Amino acid sequence: MECQEYGLTRNTERDNLNLNPLQRGGMLPVEARKALIEYADGYSVCDYCAGRLDEVPNPSISGFLQDLAKFINVDEVRTTHGARESKFAIMHALCKPGDTVIVDGNAHYTTHLAAERNKLNVIEVPNNGHPAYEITPEKYRETLENAIDSGIDIKLSLLTHVDGDYGNLADAKAVGAVTHKAGIPIILNCAYSMGRLPIDAKALNMDFVVGSGHKSMAASGPIGVLGMKEEYSDALLKHSKRHKVKEIEMLGCTSRGAPIVTLMASLPYVAERVKHWDEEVEKTRNFVRQLEEIEGVHQIGVKPKEHDLTRFETPVFDKIAENHPRRGFFLYEELKKRSIVGIKRGQTKWFKCSVYGFSEEQIAYITDSFKEIVAKYKDLI
Numbered sequence: 001m002e003c004q005e006y007g008l009t010r011n012t013e014r015d016n017l018n019l020n021p022l023q024r025g026g027m028l029p030v031e032a033r034k035a036l037i038e039y040a041d042g043y044s045v046c047d048y049c050a051g052r053l054d055e056v057p058n059p060s061i062s063g064f065l066q067d068l069a070k071f072i073n074v075d076e077v078r079t080t081h082g083a084r085e086s087k088f089a090i091m092h093a094l095c096k097p098g099d100t101v102i103v104d105g106n107a108h109y110t111t112h113l114a115a116e117r118n119k120l121n122v123i124e125v126p127n128n129g130h131p132a133y134e135i136t137p138e139k140y141r142e143t144l145e146n147a148i149d150s151g152i153d154i155k156l157s158l159l160t161h162v163d164g165d166y167g168n169l170a171d172a173k174a175v176g177a178v179t180h181k182a183g184i185p186i187i188l189n190c191a192y193s194m195g196r197l198p199i200d201a202k203a204l205n206m207d208f209v210v211g212s213g214h215k216s217m218a219a220s221g222p223i224g225v226l227g228m229k230e231e232y233s234d235a236l237l238k239h240s241k242r243h244k245v246k247e248i249e250m251l252g253c254t255s256r257g258a259p260i261v262t263l264m265a266s267l268p269y270v271a272e273r274v275k276h277w278d279e280e281v282e283k284t285r286n287f288v289r290q291l292e293e294i295e296g297v298h299q300i301g302v303k304p305k306e307h308d309l310t311r312f313e314t315p316v317f318d319k320i321a322e323n324h325p326r327r328g329f330f331l332y333e334e335l336k337k338r339s340i341v342g343i344k345r346g347q348t349k350w351f352k353c354s355v356y357g358f359s360e361e362q363i364a365y366i367t368d369s370f371k372e373i374v375a376k377y378k379d380l381i
């Protein structure tokens with residue numbers, strides 16, 4: 001058999017300034033790149049395993065999990081294959097088919113799929129619409145109370161801490177108080193927050209927090225985090241009857257090899273970087289201010305920004321696209337000429353981007369580039 005050329009290079013994304021929000025928090029520091037090579041082979045973390053991944057002493061996965069639990073302030077923590085697998089496992093352990101869960105209207109598709117795979121009904125708390133698309137604790141309370149009043153037994157609730165569409169940071173503490181008052185456990189989906197900003201699960205009134213190593217914790221994918229309160233550990237970490245030491249929801253073992261060692265190697269770096277979250281927010285706000293100086297560029301979602309993921313409506317680029325021979329592709333191509341990538345090809349009505357981790361100089365270069373492109377095509381507007 002002759003195999004095709006699979007195109008396994010990433011020079012474009014690596015050598016240019018990548019604005020794709022999905023990529024900004026998953027970039028590996030040097031220590032993690034070294035660990036990646038050291039543990040690149042298949043079951044590389046399993047040499048000293050006595051049956052449980054979370055208890056492996058060498059490399060010290062057990063020690064790492066203790067540190068990780070402290071980092072997010074939970075009683076127990078496990079790694080999974082992603083935030084989605086963490087959500088699935090919680091729903092699976094706590095609900096049965098036909099049960100109902102309540103989730104925010106900005107929830108990620110993986111939340112919907114986790115519920116669907118568990119055969120659960122979903123009630124959605126709507127956001128407040130254009131332009132902020134905010135999920136308010138008041139709306140969460142109202143939707144929950146209406147459901148309860150109409151006789152629906154809600155087994156579990158979920159809040160997306162920072163959503164992937166608008167980059168809004170939800171008021172987790174207030175929503176946690178709402179669901180606890182109703183006696184319903186709550187999951188905080190921290191895919192876009194854990195590893196970028198400090199997470200204290202207990203202070204946020206959360207029973208579960210789930211994270212994504214490849215999205216926000218500087219790890220190779222796929223790897224997720226599942227943190228929980230003690231009272232749920234029996235349900236979530238229940239052992240197999242047949243294979244006594246194995247945890248059923250984890251299917252015995254979850255992420256092994258490169259993903260877990262990079263997550264481990266990056267933890268000190270990530271623990272340090274969350275202390276500088278305010279600086280990142282300030283950089284994002286400056287970026288928004290500068291980009292909004294262009295007529296026809298508006299940030300949507302909550303203002304001022306509280307997270308780096310930013311969505312802009314960009315009628316000015318859409319107008320240029322209408323009259324440009326390359327149509328919608330002009331923006332991608334003009335940015336690429338300036339070594340900027342990460343805005344989807346052909347997209348000009350709106351786009352999402354992030355400057356997380358870039359320096360002020362790089363951000364100034366990026367905003368100047370957008371302004372330069374508008375100036376170049378002023379006759380097409």
Ligand SMILES: Cc1ncc(COP(=O)(O)O)c(C=O)c1O
Pocket residue numbers: 081082083084085108110160162163164189191192211212213214215223224
């Ligand atoms: C808000 C949110 N939750 C969950 C996920 C999925 O995370 P994972 O790939 O770790 O399952 C994403 C990925 O884009 C996301 O944006």
